[in-house]
Amino acid sequence: MTGNPLFICILWHMHQPFYKDPFNNYYRLPWVRLHGCKDYLDMLEILLEFPDIKQVFNFTPSLLEQLIDYTENHAKDQYLEITLKKADELTIEEKVFILENFFLANWDNMIKPFPRYFDLLKKRGFHVIKKDLPRISNYFTKDDYLDLQVLFNLCWIDPLFRNKDSFLKELSEKGRGYSEEEKSLLIEKQFSIIRNIIPGYSSAVKKEQIEISVSPFYHPILPLLCDTDSAKIALPDIKLPRKRFSHPEDAINQVKTGVEYFEKIFGYRPIGMWPSEGSVSEEVLKIISNEGIRWIATDEDILAISLGRQIRDSLRNVTDPELLYKPYQFNNVSIIFRDHIISDLIGFIYSKWDSKHAADDLINKLLHIRNSLPGNKPYLVSIILDGENAWEYYKNDGHDFLRYFYSALSSEKRLKTITPSEYIKNFDAGEPLKKLHAGSWIYANYAVWIGHEEDNTAWDYLTEAREELELFQKMNPDKDLSKAWKAIYIAEGSDWNWWYGDEHTTETQKDFDELFRFNLMKVYQEIGKEIPSHLYIPVLREDRSILPSITIRGFIEPKIDGIVTSYYEWYQAAKLDIKKAGGSMHKSESMLSTMYYGFNKDKLFIRLDPSFPFDEMPDDTRITIYILGKTNIKSVIPLKKDLMGEIFSKKGDDWLKIKDIKDYSIKDIFEFSISFEDLNSKIGDELRLFVLLSRNSEELERCPWRGYISITVPSPDFEAMMWY
Structure with a gap:
């Protein structure tokens, strides 16, 4: 490509679920407030250092509503209330809450930079049993708790503001021995930062350096609101909820009220939209178009399926860049399709790299794309990702990476940033698409939000509550039911089903x-109906099978030596990502990172990869492998090298020892094998297994976090059958 620069659209998506409890108006979790101090205003202020760089920021109305609730309505969350309480007046329950929750931050990049904070974490223990916290709390002094109250809130203030504000800088340098007055002023500083978010973005729009786009109000999966049957377009065999949900009027409402709320806050109507989770369908595009939206964005896989063309080869290299790097149109709405690989590099990979090296690599990849394109017309690369959650995994909250990247972009004349509206106006609104695939930016389907038993249960509960509300409204047309309808729209948000099913897990x-x-209960309360008993029971199920990220592909014969002898020895095994949590919920560190399991015709094999070396774990830690079938077996294996592992069999209510075992090794990794004969299992039997790490009979960690892994004892011709 010669002549034209390659145009780059960078879109940061800003969103938080609606955390307010509908019964007490308290925010259940603090993440709107804490991300408000760390991840919104700093992103803008760093960008403003580079006036030649243009970007898009997408704000969900539900996030804006919560930010305003904090700053204008004095909203509270439990974490804030316990922070503001004087340290010498804390109850035992509040002290336990602090010890359990005030280390919810990235340990390496947010806690370790404060030596006193890291010392308090070590004093509490990296991996503690919840039952022990009341006892542990007695070892913490009033000054310890006061420092914890300050440091938790201080570490969630962006380093940009900690360095720029003299009080925050002094507080950071002081490091310990804080006063109640300093704590109160710190919280005032938090709210001052949050108050500046919306005015700051409004000002940047007027300077024409940024464009702000919007999402449907409470972040629903619009195509599923229109019709849950639309999930079958991408996944014909998906199991759907018992009750079909088909309310395009709700999709219209979520888009319409989202646009109207945006206009109320910023003073103009947006023309761009990031549909929640990049979820699109042909019906949804009509709804979006009718509200005056002129462009949307989604994922490249949607484009590939819509065109019926491969965009990448088996090595994930773009095979036809002219197809991907331009906008398209459907129903008079321009659509840009994000480069999935580049977006994920920023979101998940570059945080592990040296910041300068990562920025240089990104620039080189963009120049490579430019060189692969003809020079006869402009092209557009779209980089779109979560603008909040990646940065805690970067050193210095990602500032070094962003500054290196923006600086290189500013000086590289072959690359030029642009907003979608500007590109569409000046160059190309896009060629028409004949069809638009119904899917999201995750695997081009909706499987994260529908299809699993838990997802489907949630949809059925939502459908039932909505039906009751609609019927009541018809019978009582003059009654104000706005609170009930708001609860329905909140319950339609995608965030609840994100955490149902197998794909994601978090401590919260x-x-x-x-x-x-609770939002569905609120509906019944508002219409004076008895709350159904099932709403008092968690949708989350403990007794369920967990699917691995990679399934068993063939027999394995690993050497049980506690080291990775060869990449291929576990290649055919199933893989379960223990630490997988969607990258968004600030969970504390897991002791284990990955679990592998597989078999040959005679034996079951299990491998556990630690998050940190096994020899750094307490000596009295034990690994217990439960394998439940016709006979329930558990293998108890101590980390202490001079103790022997043992196998037990369940007899009635008792576990009876069968024998000592030697078929395991604990070094870099944990490797274990057991024969199907010892498990009293034959071909075709189902085995359910899970692993516990414990100390003194108290659970430290469970893998999987809930449920179990299901395997079927294989026949000798299992591998041959895998070819068909």
Whole structure:
């Protein structure tokens, strides 16, 4: 490509679920407030250092509503209330809450930079049993708790503001021995930062350096609101909810009210939209178009399926860049399709790299794309990702990477940033698409939000509550039901089903489950109906099978030596990502990172990869492998090298020892094998397994976090059958 620069559209998506408890108006979780101090205003202020760089910021109305609630309505969350309480007046329950929750931050990049904070983490223990926290709390002094109250909130203030504000800089340098007055002023600083977010972005729009786009109000999957049957377009065999949900009028409402709320806050109507989770369908495009939206964005896989063309080869290289790097149109709405690989590099990979090296690599990749394109017309690369959650995994909250990247972009004349509206106006609104595939930016389908038993249960509960509300409204047309309808629209948000099913897990999963059910309970309360008993029961199930990210592909014969002898020895095994949590919920560090399991015709094999070396774990830690079938077996294996592993069999209510075992090794990794004969299992039997790490009979960690892994004892011709 010669002549034209390659145009780059960078879109940062800013969103938080609606955390408010509908019954007490308290925010269940603090992430709107804490991300508000760390991840919104700094992104803008860093960008403003580079006036030649243009970008798009997408704000969900539900996030804006919560930010305003904090700054104008004095909204509270439990974390804030416990922070503001004087340290010498804390109850034992509040002290336990602090020890459990005030280390919810990235340990390496947010806690370790404060030596006192990291010392307090070590004092509490990296991996503690919840039952022990009341006892542990007695070892913490009033000054310890006061420092914890300050440091938790201080580490969630962006380093840009900690360095720029003299009080925050002094507080950071002080490091310990804080006063109640300093704590109160720190919280005032938090709210000052949050108050500047919306005015700051409004000002940048007037300077024409940024464009702000919007999402549907409470972040629903619009195509599923229109019709849950649309999930079958991408996945014909998907199991759908018992009740079909088909309310395009709700999709219209979520888009319409989202646009109207945006206009109320910023003073103009947006013309760009990021549909929640990049979820699109032909019906949804009509709805979006009718609200005056002129462009949207989604994922490249949607384009590939819509065109019926391969965009990448088996090595994920773009095979036809002229197809991907331009806008298209459907129903008079321009659509840009994000480069999935480049977006994910920023979101998940570059955080592990040296910042300068990562920025240089990104620039080189963009120049490579430019060189692969003809020079006869302009082209557009779209980089679109979460603008909040990646940065805590970067050193210095990603500032070094962003500054290197923006600086290189500013000086590289072959690359030029642009907003979608500017590109569409000046160059190309896009050629028409004959069809638009119904899917999201995750695997071009909706499987994250529908199809699993938990997802489908949630949809059925939503459908039932909505039916009751609609019937009541018809019978009582003059009654104000706005609170009930708001609860329905909140419950339609995608965030609840994000945490149902197998794909994602987090320590605060139960909070999400309760918030979903509480909003449906609110509907019944508002219409004076008895709350159904099932809404008092968690949708989350403990007794369920967990699917691995990679399934068993053939027999394995690993050497049980505690080291990765060869890449291929576990290649055919199933893989379960223990630490997988969607990258967004600030969970504390897991002791284990990955689990592999597989078999040959005679034996079952299990491998556990630690997050940190096994020899750094307490000596009295034990690994217990439960394998449940016709006979329930558990293998108890101590980390202490001079103790022997043992196998037990369940007899009635008792576990009876069968024998000592030697078929395991604990070094770099944990490797274990057991014969199907010892498991009293034959071909075709189902085995359910899970692993516990414990100390003194108290659970430290469970893998999987809930449920179990299901395997079927193979026949000798299992591998031959895998070819068919």
